[in-house]
Amino acid sequence: MMRTLLVVALVATAGFLALETVPTLAGLADEEQAAGSFTVDLCHERDCKIAHADSLEDHDCEEDRWKFVITRVDTDRAPSSIHVTWEGGADATVGLDRARGKTAHYTTSSYTDRPVEDATARIYEAWDGNFRLGEGPCS
Secondary structure, X not given: OHHHHHHXXXXXXXXXXXXXXXXXXXXXXXXXXXXXXXXXXXXXXHHEEEEEOEOOOOOEEOOOOXXXXXXXXXXXXXXXXXXXXXXXXXXXXXXXEEEEOOEEEEEEOOOXXXXXXXXXXXXXXXXXXXXXXXXXXXX
């Protein structure tokens, strides 16, 4: 009986500590929340900054997708997603496709009929690379 109580107490304590350390789910796409799957953002408020993508109009033409890149990033610290807003108020959270060679890639086929108005990423404070739209539909 005593061993069972100890195990229950340890599990309850571990569960409480895990809840205390998981960052807020605000900002995750609705489908990620509904599916119950998400990645933990390694960036904490005190050591992060918001980066805005540059060159939203000067990119290579690719009619069926948008591709954003973050350069000079520690690939193990690349943001798990970015947030993109298109003309007309449409927006989406775009997950990390891949990160290699100090570059993180984010690709989506959403809203290819609208121009991008903004893209943001929460990234570690020491980052000094470039965040830009690399490919997308051309008008």
